[in-house]
Each structure stands twice: as structure tokens, then as C-alpha cells.
Amino acid sequence: MTYALHLKCRECARTYELEPLAACSDCWAPLEVVYDYGRIWSDVRRQDLAARPATMWRYRELLPLKGDPWVGRFTGFTPLVPAPRLARALGLGELYLKNDAVNHPTLSFKDRVVAVALSKAHEFGFETVGCSSTGNLANAVASQAAAGGFHAYVFVPADLENEKIVATEVYGARVVKISGNYDQVNRLCSEIAEKYPWGIVNVNLRSYYSEGSKTLGFEVAEQLGWRLPQNIVIPMAGGSLITKVQKAFDELKQLGWVEPRPTRFFGAQATGCSPITTAAKRGTPEIEPQKPHTIAKSLAIGNPADGYHAVKAILASGGAGEDVTDEEIVEGIRLLAETEGLFTETAGGVTVAVARKLARAGSLRADESTVLAITGNGLKTIGAVSGAAQESAVIRPKLAEFEEHYLSVEHAHA
């Protein structure tokens, strides 16, 4: 039983059956799932959700599956962590961290979109699945493909961090390393999806895959007591997450589950790959592609497929796009770790560093509520902070040496 009605083109509004289609065949714009909101409104009461499992599937009527999820049964409903110490450091007031760094099973928000995509792949009868990835999606697809009994091919740029490649290969997926950047990898995946009957989660299953991102937004609203934040800062690679969180907030307003208050959406990128934030700063949704040069490899998409809609979402909300240097990204990772004890990967460092920049500029205000989307775990990009962390001296197991090398340092800091 599903409340999904059909796929609809985001530009020309042409509709399609609920099949593995991602783009309109008239204007090539992305398709998205449309739901029967009237029937959801009459069938589901907001208070019914409290008794449901603490996973992303508590919002199942707003997701495009016909039946129970095939994979990702424990994904989602990650902690929304109040962050008073970080707030003080940034000069903000009510600040929260949506901590997808501990998402199940592969420690990033990509577990959400993959859970939906592979469950749909099972419904469509695909036996082989795959993706093009900057890292987190590779982990998630490989893991959930193994759990779901799929064959899997994962396509990555060859210079991806080793920990991400190992954490993909371990599940038994075929990892195809391409000498090129993500955009070139994605292009190959498009050709493969045309030729082979495979479910490529971010190509021919993209319309369904992207719906999984909404659950981050649903959870934030529910965890704030069915209240929307006044500001939200979201990192951007392809641009899908920020548009789908906005869709989630709009759906909750449409159902009457939250007060219709506005939320300002702030998109965050690395300066070394900032096609979306550059366009947002110019006030135009027309994206000019870039060649990525940044340590934030999980965000290194120079030609973002949803960039146009991401800019429109940002500008329509009264928010902004902002980007930060590689140095600022590392500072962001360390600031979050040292104030709130959470270790995030480079994309999370981008988010925190951008929040700091926005707060200094007065775009984020101390008298408003703000949520930062922490989308991946720091263990995935260890190399980015190695060398930047304080080096510890090796001592012999003698009390005097400890006191000399460590306590004196502590006293110097005190």
C-alpha cells in the first residue's frame, strides 16, 4: 500500500508512472515523487507517530515504498543534539546538531537515501545495483546491497580516501576506481544505467533515492517538538539534500503537522568546489561547473545535478550560500570535536565552518534557532585532520616524565 501517486517533472510538470525513471524525456529535468497528501492527512494523525519505531520509517506514508523496507530497517532517527558550547563559541543561542555521523549502518546520511533506493530496487526486481560516489554513498550502497542480497558495483574516483575505499570493498561490492573526478565517474554510470538492467541508486533510481533525504527534515521537526527551526545549514554536493529537506518541511506544513513558520536554508560548500554557493551569491540559479580542488572530497561535485534547484531553494527561503577554505574546514572539524565531543568528516567541517562565517556576518542570529546537518563520521576522513591535531610526545612509563611532558603543558594551558 503506497500513498505515492506518480512521478512529476520539476520543470514542465509532465507526469510518469512510478517506474525507474529519473529524468523527464521532454526537458530532461529531474522527476520527483508526488503523494496523495489528502489521503495521508485523513489516514494518519501526527500523534500516531510517537508509538512507531525510532527509525526513518516512522514517516513511511511520505516515502515511496509499496511495502515494508527490504533494507535499512534501523536507519535514521539519529540524535538531535543541543550544542550550547558550540553555540557560545559561535555567538549563537539555540543551536542543534543533527548527528547523522552515527547513522546506521554506515555512519552517514547516505544510509537514508540508500535504504529507500535499494528497497525500491527490490520492488522493481533489480538483482544488481550500483552507484557513483564520492565516498559515503559507496559505503552505504555496498553495505545495504550485501544485507539485501544484491550484486553491487560501486564507481569512485581513484584518489578517494583509502578509508572510504576499504570501507566499501569489505562488504564484497565490486569497487571500480576511475582515473577522473566524480563528474566523469557519474557520466560513466549514466552510460552503464542505459546499457545494463541495473539499479544505479543515484541515476535511474534517483527519484526514489532522493526521497530518503526528507526523513532528516521530518526528524528535525519532530525532535524539536513538531516545530521547524528558523535556520538550517546543510552541506551541498549534488544539491539534493537541501532541496529534499525543504520539501519535507513543506509537506509537514501541508499536512498541518507543524506551524507554517519560515525556515531560512543555508547551503554550505568548500571554496575549492563551490558551484552552487557561487551561483547563490550571484543571485542566479544558473550553475557554472567547476573543477574541484578541495580536501572535502565528499562534496567534490563540480557539476551538481540538483544545483539549479538547490539555489532556488536557498534564495526562495531568504537564506544564502557560503563556502569556506580547506583550512577553515579543518578548523570546523576541530571546533565541533572540542566543544561538543563529536567527530565529523570534512563535509561536517564545512557545515560548522560555514555556520561560523554566517554567524560572524550576522546572517545567523543569536535570538533564533539553528540546526546544523552533520552528515558523516570523522573516521571516514582521518587524513584531513592528521597533522593538524596536537602531536602527543611518547614517554617512558615513569611518573616524572609524565609530569614533565604533560602536566607542565597542562599548566601552561591552564
Add this chain to the structure above:
Amino acid sequence: MLEKGAPDSVLLAAHRAALQIGEVHLSINLRIPPPLRKFTEGRDSFASTAGNLAELFDALEKEFPGIKKNLCQADGSPQRFVNIYVNDEDIRFLGGAGYRFHDGDEVLLVPAIAGGCASTL
């Protein structure tokens, strides 16, 4: 006719002269991905002497009437969600509409969000 063993400078001058009088032809090959083949009677490639993108779109329209509206916006610029590659490089990095094709260029049209077929498995 040049004699065998003519100096390079003479060969170069002859080539330049040939270009000027149109004896050397520019030829590019356009590869057409599956989603666009319904407009090209199933053809997967198209050879052309077009000198730039606008001329290529016109040449395609001449061969396959009606295709241009699926490739271009009203002002003649490429559809927003279609990427164009020349020898594997995004044409926007080469100057976009201002890029002049070179003889032998391989041009590829790729929908930005690609993949999928209407028939279910």
C-alpha cells in the same frame, strides 16, 4: 603537386593555402545517447561539418526536424539539463557556445540526470 621530400615550410604553406580554398574539411562526430535516439530514428551517431554548437544544432534540426526544441531553450542555448562534452571535456570549460570545433572532435550529449527506461523488469 609537391615533390616528395619538399621542405616542411613548403608543406605548411601548401596546407594553409588548401584550408583557404576549402580543400581541407572539418568533420566532427556526435554521439547520441539512448534517451535521445527516439529523435534520431534510432541512430547513435551523427557526422557533421558544423563549426560550433549553434551550427551543430541547426544541422541536427535539418536532419531530424523537431529535435532542436528538445536540445535547446528558446534563446538557442542548450537545455539546462543536457550536458555537452567535447573529447570528454564539458564544453563549458572550453568556452561553451564560443568553442570552435576542431577536425575529429568527438561530441557527446548527456542528459544531466540520466538513466531509466519506461519498461519495468
